Amino acid sequence: MSHITARVHVDLLLSEDGRRTAAELTRRLKVSPASVSVAVNSLVQQGYVRRERDPQRRRDVYVVDDDAWYHSVVISSRQTLEVARAAMAAARTLGPDTPVGQRLVKAGTFLERVIEDMTESATRWRTLLK
Incomplete structure (x- = not known):
């Protein structure tokens, strides 16, 4: 920022x-x-x-209100998920057996899992903002 x-x-x-x-x-x-x-x-x-x-x-x-924090997490998560999906698509194009493809699969998988956890956590704890 x-x-x-x-x-x-x-x-x-x-x-x-x-x-x-x-x-x-x-x-x-x-x-x-x-x-x-x-x-x-x-x-x-x-x-x-x-x-x-x-x-x-x-x-x-x-x-700016309390719910803005939740929306910010959701928007950031969507953007990061797009990066993860782009990495996975590039890995498929380059071949999952290539060093670059393997690195992109790992990065994409990591980001997908972290974002899934973060989104679930934000939804679970959203009531704290009300």
Whole structure:
């Protein structure tokens, strides 16, 4: 996570209601609107923050809540699972008997198993966030 992305995330976490607009983040952190936009987009993609529309003010509000931690684990798991599957596919293409194929099979299998455990654990412990 970049420095500015971390600062935006922490500022949202420290806000009383877990909500801020881009203008508030820009003002509070003394950074450019473009920096806030890049940081928020990254946080949204990673599941740490969600976007809500404020219809009265016609602007986005960025929200961090307790369930964001769960969503972040799920999103990260999906991304890692894609890497594991790509490794397994490459191993099949290169041949499972080649040194590279063997290494990719091991890596893919390891990642699949770890992600499966992590996803099950996140689901099991999600109630702690409620």
